[in-house]
Amino acid sequence: MVTTHPLSPSDVQEQFGSNFIPTSFVTQDGAAFWLQRAGQKRQLAIAAPPDAAVFSRFHGQSQAFRDGYRLMLCPTSHANARALRATLPSLTPQPFGLATSAGFGDRLGLATPGHIRALERVLAEAPGKTIAPIFAQQSIREMNRTRRTPDDVLSDATWGTFQAGWRGPVGADADHLKTPDDIDICAAAGYSFYTFDPGAYVDSEVDEAPAEAVQRKVEGLAWDRLESSAKDLERAYVGQRFRFEHLDLQPDKLAVYRAAAKYGGAIAHVAAMYRHLVSKGVPCEVEVSVDETETPTTHFEHIYIASELKRLGVKWVSLAPRYVGRFEKGVDYIGDLGELQRDLDGHAAIARALGPYKLSLHSGSDKFSVYPLIVQAAYGQVHLKTAGTSYLEALRVLSHVDTALFRAILDFDRGRYEEDKASYHVSADVSKVPPAASLSDRQLPALLEDFDAREVLHVTFGSTLAQFGEQLMAALYANEEAYDETLERHFYRHLKPFA
Numbered sequence: 001m002v003t004t005h006p007l008s009p010s011d012v013q014e015q016f017g018s019n020f021i022p023t024s025f026v027t028q029d030g031a032a033f034w035l036q037r038a039g040q041k042r043q044l045a046i047a048a049p050p051d052a053a054v055f056s057r058f059h060g061q062s063q064a065f066r067d068g069y070r071l072m073l074c075p076t077s078h079a080n081a082r083a084l085r086a087t088l089p090s091l092t093p094q095p096f097g098l099a100t101s102a103g104f105g106d107r108l109g110l111a112t113p114g115h116i117r118a119l120e121r122v123l124a125e126a127p128g129k130t131i132a133p134i135f136a137q138q139s140i141r142e143m144n145r146t147r148r149t150p151d152d153v154l155s156d157a158t159w160g161t162f163q164a165g166w167r168g169p170v171g172a173d174a175d176h177l178k179t180p181d182d183i184d185i186c187a188a189a190g191y192s193f194y195t196f197d198p199g200a201y202v203d204s205e206v207d208e209a210p211a212e213a214v215q216r217k218v219e220g221l222a223w224d225r226l227e228s229s230a231k232d233l234e235r236a237y238v239g240q241r242f243r244f245e246h247l248d249l250q251p252d253k254l255a256v257y258r259a260a261a262k263y264g265g266a267i268a269h270v271a272a273m274y275r276h277l278v279s280k281g282v283p284c285e286v287e288v289s290v291d292e293t294e295t296p297t298t299h300f301e302h303i304y305i306a307s308e309l310k311r312l313g314v315k316w317v318s319l320a321p322r323y324v325g326r327f328e329k330g331v332d333y334i335g336d337l338g339e340l341q342r343d344l345d346g347h348a349a350i351a352r353a354l355g356p357y358k359l360s361l362h363s364g365s366d367k368f369s370v371y372p373l374i375v376q377a378a379y380g381q382v383h384l385k386t387a388g389t390s391y392l393e394a395l396r397v398l399s400h401v402d403t404a405l406f407r408a409i410l411d412f413d414r415g416r417y418e419e420d421k422a423s424y425h426v427s428a429d430v431s432k433v434p435p436a437a438s439l440s441d442r443q444l445p446a447l448l449e450d451f452d453a454r455e456v457l458h459v460t461f462g463s464t465l466a467q468f469g470e471q472l473m474a475a476l477y478a479n480e481e482a483y484d485e486t487l488e489r490h491f492y493r494h495l496k497p498f499a
């Protein structure tokens with residue numbers, strides 16, 4: 001048996017120079033692991049005694065390396081990412097329960113190191129606080145638009161986490177799942193956090209419908225799937241008094257019927273999704289989200305949703321109601337902050353009384369005015385979701401380092417906006433976004449501060465990546481430090497209020 005002398009990062013640096021990424025270096029069971037650059041790609045390097053069992057778990061190319069060691073250089077494939085997660089268990093996504101948590105959606109698969117720099121900086125300033133990170137988070141819709149699979153998203157986050165040296169726990173959010181098939185592909189990849197989106201079964205017309213129409217909708221609910229009846233519904237809610245902290249609600253029959261007509265189908269769908277997930281036996285936790293619906297979730301509707309899901313045996317760690325006001329993509333909150341505070345206070349009181357579970361803030365990118373309000377309302381029991389803003393920060397880098405490409409993307413996106421905005425909550429007026437030819441290079445970065453330009457650049461990411469993806473990735477690889485630093489600065493502002 002060879003006596004092992006763990007290598008040090010400086011040994012590796014000596015041999016590989018600037019290709020070596022020092023933050024990635026870690027030793028375990030006599031083997032050293034690190035990431036190094038190989039052109040525009042990364043490679044996993046493993047150094048261990050020649051007969052070490054660890055080599056059989058990875059695929060790559062072996063070469064001689066110092067006395068008593070063998071070196072294996074491995075591609076950053078899905079199989080090697082899986083093997084690395086199995087070898088370094090902190091990289092394996094796990095449930096977080098009620099810990100304050102944040103999701104860092106990353107459409108390009110390059111943002112995790114910058115996210116980690118921001119997170120580490122915020123946590124260093126707040127000893128004893130935790131913000132549990134979810135670096136792998138992408139909705140099925142965004143996977144389709146970016147042509148990525150659940151494995152792609154998870155692998156990119158694994159490599160980024162490893163590269164930046166984050167060794168705390170991580171989660172992985174299979175976001176906005178709409179069907180059992182969505183669950184299957186994400187469970188097979190190893191996700192830990194499952195966000196169910198029953199939005200297609202939320203009947204937002206109910207809010208404006210006359211009483212007879214509401215009555216008919218309630219009669220037409222799938223009562224067998226709800227394991228209940230209209231009589232049970234009345235008995236459970238009509239005239240009952242719901243007192244949670246400062247909230248005091250006593251819904252009449254029409255309010256109860258409206259809640260059931262609006263959300264009954266969604267509840268049946270979530271219960272079916274939940275049972276499907278549980279039957280798979282994977283370690284997991286669940287979020288229920290109704291944020292992408294037309295009309296806000298009232299406090300009583302929240303009580304109804306949570307009570308019914310509990311009755312059906314569903315367990316969840318966070319819930320995203322549709323709050324009042326407008327949560328558009330990549331811009332701050334639009335609406336009355338006083339009204340939002342009252343809305344959040346009520347939802348948080350319900351979440352404490354009927355859970356406790358976390359309140360989730362979707363479309364959480366750039367909602368700087370909302371963060372202190374939701375932290376205060378929910379006593380920090382919050383899950384924050386961001387996604388598109390990391391893509392916009394990539395474009396911000398581009399507006400400095402590759403103005404020709406940025407100009408091409410700007411003009412392309414102006415042409416794509418009307419079509420690509422469908423299914424997103426945005427209100428930008430594309431005619432207010434100037435064509436590239438009318439701007440000097442020095443004026444380009446300011447577009448990332450402009451409401452209309454931000455939304456136009458945001459929702460067109462799918463077509464932009466199809467057209468310019470390779471060039472964009474090449475520019476970001478070539479300016480890796482700039483992207484990391486830009487993300488660090490931007491996400492520091494997102495995370496600070498949560499610590």
Ligand SMILES: [Zn+2]
Nearest residue numbers: 289291362363
């Ligand atoms: Zn959402």
